[in-house]
Amino acid sequence: MTPANRALGAFYGLALGDALGMPTQSLSREQVRARFGAITTLQAADADQPIAPNMPAGSITDDTEQAILVAQLLVDGQGKIEPSVLAQRLIDWEAVMRAKGSQDLLGPSTKRAIDMILAGHTPEESGRYGTTNGAAMRITPVGIAADVSDPAHFIQAVIQACQVTHNTSLGISSAAAVAAVVSAGINGVDLGEALNIGVQIAQQAEGHGHWIAGGRVSTRISWARTLSVGSGDKALFADLLYELIGTSVASQESVVVSFALAQQVASGDMTAFEALCLAASLGGDTDTIAAILGAMVGACLGLQCWPAAMIEQVKQVNGLALQPLVHGLLALR
Numbered sequence: 001m002t003p004a005n006r007a008l009g010a011f012y013g014l015a016l017g018d019a020l021g022m023p024t025q026s027l028s029r030e031q032v033r034a035r036f037g038a039i040t041t042l043q044a045a046d047a048d049q050p051i052a053p054n055m056p057a058g059s060i061t062d063d064t065e066q067a068i069l070v071a072q073l074l075v076d077g078q079g080k081i082e083p084s085v086l087a088q089r090l091i092d093w094e095a096v097m098r099a100k101g102s103q104d105l106l107g108p109s110t111k112r113a114i115d116m117i118l119a120g121h122t123p124e125e126s127g128r129y130g131t132t133n134g135a136a137m138r139i140t141p142v143g144i145a146a147d148v149s150d151p152a153h154f155i156q157a158v159i160q161a162c163q164v165t166h167n168t169s170l171g172i173s174s175a176a177a178v179a180a181v182v183s184a185g186i187n188g189v190d191l192g193e194a195l196n197i198g199v200q201i202a203q204q205a206e207g208h209g210h211w212i213a214g215g216r217v218s219t220r221i222s223w224a225r226t227l228s229v230g231s232g233d234k235a236l237f238a239d240l241l242y243e244l245i246g247t248s249v250a251s252q253e254s255v256v257v258s259f260a261l262a263q264q265v266a267s268g269d270m271t272a273f274e275a276l277c278l279a280a281s282l283g284g285d286t287d288t289i290a291a292i293l294g295a296m297v298g299a300c301l302g303l304q305c306w307p308a309a310m311i312e313q314v315k316q317v318n319g320l321a322l323q324p325l326v327h328g329l330l331a332l333r
């Protein structure tokens with residue numbers, strides 16, 4: 001398997017997870033059950049979907065769109081992201097979304113950071129309250145462009161992408177964990193070992209950014225991975241994730257749940273696609289949990305771990321052609 005195959009597996013895995021979770025995002029587990037039973041394929045959103053009403057099956061959301069935005073900035077900046085440019089691009093992106101009448105707008109941490117920048121604060125200050133999963137959901141391109149085998153350089157690349165919106169111990173360590181799994185996968189490391197590397201890099205990244213009280217991401221990931229050992233009952237396991245870890249936008253919930261599901265794939269208890277469908281069926285921030293999971297698993301297992309017809313549908317519905325972008329990111333690596 002080539003690095004390009006793995007990188008495409010990561011980016012299209014992110015898009016597929018995002019699209020699977022699109023109709024269930026922000027619904028409770030009970031609402032998801034009542035409306036869909038369980039997600040097993042790409043579905044359209046209902047008219048009363050709180051964020052993406054009436055979106056056609058296969059539609060992506062802010063997770064993929066902002067990852068593409070970061071990827072483009074990395075390629076244009078030859079590996080460097082200028083914080084003020086990232087801030088401006090995010091402002092422009094939200095304006096386009098508003099014009100389309102979409103409810104898929106900037107998340108709470110990113111919104112607050114952008115407001116601070118517009119009010120004249122520096123990018124160093126603007127991200128000091130960002131603890132949610134916005135940085136982790138758009139970090140995949142950094143994992144493709146930067147090599148985790150040089151941890152210090154790698155963590156700096158993650159910080160550069162996080163600083164303007166999520167310049168906190170929680171924001172940076174959760175994004176670093178996700179990016180590290182993607183980067184290790186592209187190096188040809190198997191999924192179980194890549195998850196170990198994700199935990200190690202999260203630990204090293206915790207010392208950066210403004211300290212924020214909250215469960216440590218690396219410790220919670222390690223604990224969540226043990227939860228999935230030998231849990232043969234998928235419904236029980238899903239309840240455990242939803243009730244015990246939580247599926248909110250808090251990075252120490254949603255990012256940790258993505259790792260618990262990735263462990264199921266690494267242990268052979270679920271296929272990559274089954275785990276993605278379970279993520280999309282959980283309730284809460286389903287599109288982001290499934291997007292992060294898709295990126296991590298896809299980087300380790302390659303593009304062929306995803307159903308080709310569904311990847312094709314996501315490409316068609318959204319006009320996605322990620323190959324040139326992925327090649328640009330790999331050239332930076």
